[in-house]
Amino acid sequence: MGVTAAGPSEEDAGAAGGTQSIAGVTAARAFDQATAVRRTTGGQYDMQPDPRFSPAAPSGDFQPAVNGGVLIAAMLRAVLDTSPHPHPVATSANFLRVPRIAPAQVVVTWLKQGKTAAVARTSLLQDDQLMIESTVATGSLAGDARDPVLPEAMQAAQALSWTAEPPSLPPVDECVPVEAGGGIRGQVDLRLDPATAGWMKRSPAGIPEMRGYFRLRDDRPPDAYLLAFAVDALPPVVFGLGAFGWAPTVELTWHMRAVPADGLLRVAARCRHVGGGWFDEEAEVWDSVGRLVAQSRQIARVGR
Amino acid sequence: MGVTAAGPSEEDAGAAGGTQSIAGVTAARAFDQATAVRRTTGGQYDMQPDPRFSPAAPSGDFQPAVNGGVLIAAMLRAVLDTSPHPHPVATSANFLRVPRIAPAQVVVTWLKQGKTAAVARTSLLQDDQLMIESTVATGSLAGDARDPVLPEAMQAAQALSWTAEPPSLPPVDECVPVEAGGGIRGQVDLRLDPATAGWMKRSPAGIPEMRGYFRLRDDRPPDAYLLAFAVDALPPVVFGLGAFGWAPTVELTWHMRAVPADGLLRVAARCRHVGGGWFDEEAEVWDSVGRLVAQSRQIARVGR
Numbered sequence: 001m002g003v004t005a006a007g008p009s010e011e012d013a014g015a016a017g018g019t020q021s022i023a024g025v026t027a028a029r030a031f032d033q034a035t036a037v038r039r040t041t042g043g044q045y046d047m048q049p050d051p052r053f054s055p056a057a058p059s060g061d062f063q064p065a066v067n068g069g070v071l072i073a074a075m076l077r078a079v080l081d082t083s084p085h086p087h088p089v090a091t092s093a094n095f096l097r098v099p100r101i102a103p104a105q106v107v108v109t110w111l112k113q114g115k116t117a118a119v120a121r122t123s124l125l126q127d128d129q130l131m132i133e134s135t136v137a138t139g140s141l142a143g144d145a146r147d148p149v150l151p152e153a154m155q156a157a158q159a160l161s162w163t164a165e166p167p168s169l170p171p172v173d174e175c176v177p178v179e180a181g182g183g184i185r186g187q188v189d190l191r192l193d194p195a196t197a198g199w200m201k202r203s204p205a206g207i208p209e210m211r212g213y214f215r216l217r218d219d220r221p222p223d224a225y226l227l228a229f230a231v232d233a234l235p236p237v238v239f240g241l242g243a244f245g246w247a248p249t250v251e252l253t254w255h256m257r258a259v260p261a262d263g264l265l266r267v268a269a270r271c272r273h274v275g276g277g278w279f280d281e282e283a284e285v286w287d288s289v290g291r292l293v294a295q296s297r298q299i300a301r302v303g304r
Numbered sequence: 305m306g307v308t309a310a311g312p313s314e315e316d317a318g319a320a321g322g323t324q325s326i327a328g329v330t331a332a333r334a335f336d337q338a339t340a341v342r343r344t345t346g347g348q349y350d351m352q353p354d355p356r357f358s359p360a361a362p363s364g365d366f367q368p369a370v371n372g373g374v375l376i377a378a379m380l381r382a383v384l385d386t387s388p389h390p391h392p393v394a395t396s397a398n399f400l401r402v403p404r405i406a407p408a409q410v411v412v413t414w415l416k417q418g419k420t421a422a423v424a425r426t427s428l429l430q431d432d433q434l435m436i437e438s439t440v441a442t443g444s445l446a447g448d449a450r451d452p453v454l455p456e457a458m459q460a461a462q463a464l465s466w467t468a469e470p471p472s473l474p475p476v477d478e479c480v481p482v483e484a485g486g487g488i489r490g491q492v493d494l495r496l497d498p499a500t501a502g503w504m505k506r507s508p509a510g511i512p513e514m515r516g517y518f519r520l521r522d523d524r525p526p527d528a529y530l531l532a533f534a535v536d537a538l539p540p541v542v543f544g545l546g547a548f549g550w551a552p553t554v555e556l557t558w559h560m561r562a563v564p565a566d567g568l569l570r571v572a573a574r575c576r577h578v579g580g581g582w583f584d585e586e587a588e589v590w591d592s593v594g595r596l597v598a599q600s601r602q603i604a605r606v607g608r
Contacts, residue, residue, distance in 0.1 A: 089582065090555035090603050092396035094423045094439050096416040111437055112400040116581075116605065117554050119398045121437065133415055133425065135398050135437060137555050137603075142580030154581075157606040160547055162512060162578040208466060243464055250421050251394035251441050253557040255584060255603050257577050272588065273561050273596045274466040276446030277420075277458075278393065280559060280599060284576065292577045295584060297601055299394050299441075299559050301420065302461040 029220045030187055031229070034066075035073040037081075037106055045078040045106040047124075049099050053229075054183035055246065065098045067184055068132075068249050069232030073225040075122045075134055078106040080224075084118050085138040088224055092253040093134040099126055111135075141258055166286045167268035169193055172213050176200065178235075180217070188233055189217045199239040208237040208271035208279065213264045222260040222287065230265055231283045231296035237271040238279050238302055245303020247279070254283075254296035263288025277302050333524045334491055335533070338370075339377040341385075341410055349382040349410040351428075353403050357533075358487035359550065369402045371488055372436075372553050373536030377529040379426045379438055382410040384528075388422050389442040392528055396557040397438040403430055415439075445562055470590045471572035473497055476517045480504065482539075484521070492537055493521045503543040512541040512575035512583065517568045526564040526591065534569055535587045535600035541575040542583050542606055549607020551583070558587075558600035567592025581606050 028036070034050035049066040076088050109121045117139045124132040142161070169175070175191035178200070193211040198204050214230050215222075222230070231254045236247040269283040279302055285294040332340070338354035353370040380392050413425045421443045428436040446465070473479070479495035482504070497515040502508050518534050519526075526534070535558045540551040573587040583606055589598040 090398070092398075092439065092555065092557055094394070094396075094415070094441055096418075096423055111398070111434055114400075119400055119437065130415055133423065133439060135396065135439070135555075137398055139554075139582070140580065141582070144580070154608055157547065157549070157608045158581040160542070160545060160578050160581075160606050162545055162575070164574075164576045238464070241464060241466055243461065245461065250443075251396065251439075251557070251559075253396055253555070253601065255555075255601070257579065257582070257584070270468075271466070272468045272599060274464050275561065276444065276448070277462040277464075278443070278445070278561070280561070295576060295601070297557065297559070297599070302464050304458055304461045 029216070029218050031216055031220050031226065034070055035077055035225055037074055037077045039081065045108070046103060047074045047106055048103050049101050051101050051183070052187055056181055056183040056185045064101060066101070067229065067232060068093070068095055068252060069229040071099060071124060071132060072134065072252070073228040075106050075124055075132065076136065076225060076228055078108050079120045079122050079136045079138065082108060082110070083120070083138040084113050085140055086144065087138060087141050087256050087259070088136050088228070089117065089139040089141070090137040090253070090255050091134060091228065092251070093132055094251050095132055095249050097129065097131045098248070099124065099131045102126060104131070141256065143259065163292055166290060166292070167211060167266060167284060169211055169213070169266055169268070172264065175212060184233065187216055189215050190234070196240060199235070199242070199244070204240050204242045206241065208240045208274060209269065210234040210237050210240065211268045214267045215264050221262045222265055224256055227256055227260060227285055227294040228254065230267055230285045231294050232298065234267055234269050234283065236300065236303065237269050237281045238274060241274065243303050247300045247303040249298045249300045252296060252298035254294055256294055258287070258291045258293045260287040260293040261289045261291070265293070274302065333520070333522050335374075335520055335524050335530065338374055339381060339529055341378055341382045343385065349412070350407060351378045351410055352407050353405050355405050355487065356491055360485055360487045360489045368405060370405070371533065371536060372397070372399055372556060373533040375403060375428060375436060376438065376556070377532040379410050379428055379436065380440065380529060380532055382412050383424045383426050383440045383442065386412060386414070387424070387442040388417050389444055390448065391442060391445050391560050391563070392440050392532070393421065393443040393445070394441040394557070394559050395438060395532065396555070397436055398555050399436055399553050401433065401435045402552070403428060403435045406430060408435065445560065447563065467596055470594060470596070471515060471570060471588060473515055473517070473570055473572070476568065479516060488537065491520055493519050494538070500544060503539070503546070503548070508544050508546045510545065512544045512578060513573065514538040514541050514544065515572045518571045519568050525566045526569055526597070528560055531560055531564060531589055531598040532558065534571055534589045535598050536602070538571055538573050538587065540604065540607065541573050541585045542578060545578065547607050551604045551607040553602050553604045556600060556602035558598055560598055562591070562595045562597045564591040564597040565593045565595070569597070578606065
């Protein structure tokens with residue numbers, strides 16, 4: 001079978017602008033290539049970690065590994081390929097081993113397919129060894145077509161709406177661009193709030209926070225897959241404390257809250273506690289029309 | 305085999321004060337009974353949801369179900385029984401179906417047993433049907449005995465320490481006690497910040513927040529298991545918006561950050577977005593000596 005970018009939902013990479021026409025040729029963009037999965041005859045999916053999305057150290061060196069959010073995005077493509085619901089509302093992932101730049105397999109097992117939510121267990125394997133174990137709960141979000149026979153009480157619950165204040169960021173032209181470089185720095189156009197960019201000059205702010213505007217350099221529009229990357233795409237918050245080593249994620253959970261509008265994403269990450277070699281990083285992603293579109297928390301090891 | 309309260313770590317319910325001597329008889333406290341697991345000859349664990357920990361509605365009615373955090377605590381006992389590391393650092397759970405007040409089985413499968421972290425998949429089943437699917441990453445926390453041959457760079461990462469500001473709560477005697485009643489109200493002594501207690505008089509504050517002091521009425525000391533409950537023990541934050549129905553959790557992830565000291569726990573829960581029938585609830589738990597001991601986020605359905 002051909003490369004499956006997504007299932008039959010509106011997450012479809014085509015509908016979301018995952019492909020673009022260059023000189024009459026339809027070429028998938030880097031992010032869509034890096035997260036593409038191909039269904040095999042056995043009902044599993046093949047994919048390959050793409051070194052264009054390797055994490056970069058402040059020195060410009062990059063790891064022989066791939067950003068966890070990008071790998072999760074690929075796993076989500078496999079999940080949504082057979083999901084009864086369109087959106088990955090809750091995704092939890094345990095990073096057991098560091099996937100190599102080599103062929104990998106994604107296995108999806110549905111644990112529940114309910115009217116409100118469906119839950120799949122999703123595993124990424126290399127040479128039959130489990131690298132990432134994930135569970136994904138899919139569902140509908142506000143704005144999706146509603147069940148025409150929704151009971152009245154359910155309609156009221158569905159209609160309740162409340163949102164907290166968005167993060168405060170200076171205008172984008174007052175932010176500090178992270179220079180292009182190896183790995184994800186060649187893919188991501190990140191403009192950091194100067195208050196959280198001191199680490200770039202080896203003068204960290206002393207606070208584990210990171211805020212900025214995020215888009216891909218080829219301006220691929222945001223969708224669920226890009227949100228999976230966006231929640232893990234900022235430099236680790238502990239760079240703000242001067243801990244510049246590679247900070248491997250042990251567990252990351254993220255929630256999709258709305259379908260993002262086109263345009264720049266605002267990402268704000270904070271930390272609540274660093275200790276015992278562990279730190280947490282909580283990120284929020286807001287879209288260009290001011291909606292909270294994703295939330296995440298990960299627990300990671302302090303870089304050495 | 306006898307009732308296994310925990311593995312050979314300091315999480316052992318005995319060491320944590322899970323049992324108390326009454327008139328010369330050692331009697332397990334309600335929470336320890338409700339979360340007890342018994343290893344079977346097949347290497348699985350038996351447990352039974354305990355209606356003393358059923359969630360209570362503002363009306364005083366309670367559901368024929370058991371608080372999700374209490375069920376997770378039982379699953380953690382099974383995980384720690386065979387864990388190479390003492391603490392459940394990261395626990396993610398998907399609530400697929402509502403467990404009945406009937407016998408249940410807990411199955412633990414180790415996916416990785418590493419030096420820094422071990423990861424287990426843990427399932428709670430009734431009549432061979434999957435009710436809760438969970439992954440647990442165990443590890444060491446600050447203050448645990450350290451590897452005597454820890455390399456220097458690793459020691460520096462281990463020593464880095466930073467903590468955010470704790471939540472602001474009025475003194476406990478200015479807080480509003482939640483009356484004893486059916487289900488968990490008979491077990492939990494909860495004193496709510498008056499700013500988040502208006503819903504008790506059907507006059508919700510209009511903000512989805514909940515803060516208060518938490519302990520069990522029998523004063524069982526906090527440990528990892530009680531933290532699993534504490535992150536899910538406050539009334540749903542959407543009570544603050546007047547949504548008083550039962551709010552079923554779809555997914556909950558929590559992180560243990562430190563071993564809690566004895567005494568009252570402070571729990572602060574907030575929400576960032578309600579929409580499309582979904583709401584998030586983020587809780588922090590701080591111990592009596594001012595340490596952040598647990599963090600959680602859950603995504604749940606707005607009650608009808």
